[in-house]
Amino acid sequence: MNISDYMQQVGKQARDASVEIARASSGDKQKALLAIADSLEAASNDIQAANDIDIKNAEAKGLASALVDRLALNAERIAGMIDGVRQIAGLSDPIGAITDLEHRPSGIQVGKMRVPLGVIGIIYESRPAVTADAAALCLKAGNAVILRGGSEAINSNQAIAKCIRQALAQVGLPETAVQVLETTDRAAVGELITQTKYVDVIVPRGGKGLIERISNEARVPVIKHLDGICHTYIDDAADVDKAVKVAVNAKTQRYGTCNTMETLLIAEGIAEQVLPPLVKAYQAAGVELRGCEQTLKLYPDLVAATEEDWGTEYLAPILSVKIVTDMQAAMAHIREYSSQHTDVIVTENWTRAQQFLAEVDSSSVMVNASSRFADGFEYGLGAEIGISTDKIHARGPVGVLGLTSQKYIVLGNGHIRG
């Protein structure tokens, strides 16, 4: 297969299908999503069998056990995937909504209409459930989608793709509205991210290396996040109990997620009150603490944090701890090291809370809450295609709305410009 020709065909098919999906009624899109869920349910055994092949191949190749775990499906995960598609079916349809329709002095009415983006390209790694999840979100928002999963998941992804195609055909929508690439050739990714004629946006999901490579080479706009270096700042006006609860949860509730705290900043005025219960809780949970100089004065047994620590997303039970003079110093540290994902202040002081909310330039800024809340389900988006730390188009968890745009509509009655 000539990869370039194949990708031209995939791109053109997606563009053509996007026109039909864009004008599909809410009812038809809902029917399609429910049919996809039913089709996945009916084919659960086939999907499991395909996944078993992927797992065998992965183990034979010596893939790391964490990666094998992410790749693996079981009855519970398949049921979860199907449930996710049904939840997306139940979301309200954003397409066609008209807002801000106002009369202008010239006599025309000007408003905005919400429309699909067109064709979304999604590049992801090992989790096969993303195939169903991402396809469902894109369809809900009236988009066609081209999916490129990890090569190790090719059998699982193709089994899921088959169900989606069947369901689309069954409700009379184009099967090519969801295309899962049949090649694992890396050149296909290079083509996909430069097809400005056919693809409107690329969403890469995966490790930092993948996302960096794609951002550097893409000609199509990219919605992405690179890092989750999230901070919690405990202000000297914090409630100690809330501070300890929030800071422990932000680190220990899950270690491998992008909204997990990686650096804890503590105002020096409250350090001696909050550090004892915090150190106790973290050590009980098995979290390695890496402290700044001032922290080490209080806890000489801790590892010393290096400059590198402040810029590291551990994704592991490690936490860097820094004592700062005040909120201004905390915000300066955050400006320097935050990946602009999620940053938190714990304080009872109204004015400082307001200032932190207004000035910290991250996609989510929180007061007195755990950074672990930063995701689409917790925010009520229903599901997310990813989290954006970019400023353009969509910031933070990207749900159905993030996969749409707004065009202007103008209604006249023979109006001309004078």
Added chain:
Amino acid sequence: MNISDYMQQVGKQARDASVEIARASSGDKQKALLAIADSLEAASNDIQAANDIDIKNAEAKGLASALVDRLALNAERIAGMIDGVRQIAGLSDPIGAITDLEHRPSGIQVGKMRVPLGVIGIIYESRPAVTADAAALCLKAGNAVILRGGSEAINSNQAIAKCIRQALAQVGLPETAVQVLETTDRAAVGELITQTKYVDVIVPRGGKGLIERISNEARVPVIKHLDGICHTYIDDAADVDKAVKVAVNAKTQRYGTCNTMETLLIAEGIAEQVLPPLVKAYQAAGVELRGCEQTLKLYPDLVAATEEDWGTEYLAPILSVKIVTDMQAAMAHIREYSSQHTDVIVTENWTRAQQFLAEVDSSSVMVNASSRFADGFEYGLGAEIGISTDKIHARGPVGVLGLTSQKYIVLGNGHIRG
């Protein structure tokens, strides 16, 4: 001067200034804009003198007279520029607005806060008024801005920049919030559009060549429009009088603007009614008509339109005319050739108007109104930094809101994730 070092310094200064401008109060931003207007007014003679030098240099270089005209300032144009800045000062401040703040089942409140993008880079050609206009819009939205005007306008732009710096200093905001590049070296543009660390978005304004080059080479996201190939479709259910009025205005009100109609599509059922008055009006205005085969059967003296005509933005008194079977054929032509800027239907048929509005995938879609309305002032945005035919972030005229983003805010009371 080492261009790379210079641009690093400019970028870093802009990033630092952006932090201060982002937190400037509405009152301070308004004061700054009014001070800029006053400063420009006080220095009108200096600006005119600087412009005279640019004009002399341009004429000595043999610049085309149309370009010299765009470059030229006079008392009226300077007053218009100053008035534009005062109008932007009077717009409401979008920054800090909190919307959609809702309680979630977990107990947290989630909402969105409107925030500046950060640093905007604007690359434009000969019109010096853009310097004041773009700077004012960026400041209103809380952004720092780096401006790179055409080399032929360097003296005018520097004279305007001096006024802006003075005004910023006067109100205690950083002068580096608005930097007009002091070099005309092209390498500076290459640096600017790849400074992902310092620049959040690039807005190129100018000819297609400039914009294409910048889009291809930029690593920073770009808000742009390449072409304005705008269509008017006269449906067979159109009111003939409205159709003639709208189609004549869309072509003849101004020829060189991106929202001017370049192709007229006419349903065959109404062609023999609307063409006679239209042809008469266009010929009276000196518009050259290029017709499809069917049009030529009715008007054998017209120039025959070629395939190339359908994809050409004339920016001149030339119009291509095509007779189509119905609205479906018109929409298919628009899908194929439109630059997704502005497309119009003239019809009295409700259902077709609705379908055209919903399905035509352009940044502005209009019913019974002239495409010439597609701009920021007519839409009530107050002013525009440009028009976007992209789908990401901002579509259509981009005003103050298009230079902002929204972050999520989460308000808790010690809430943790379970």
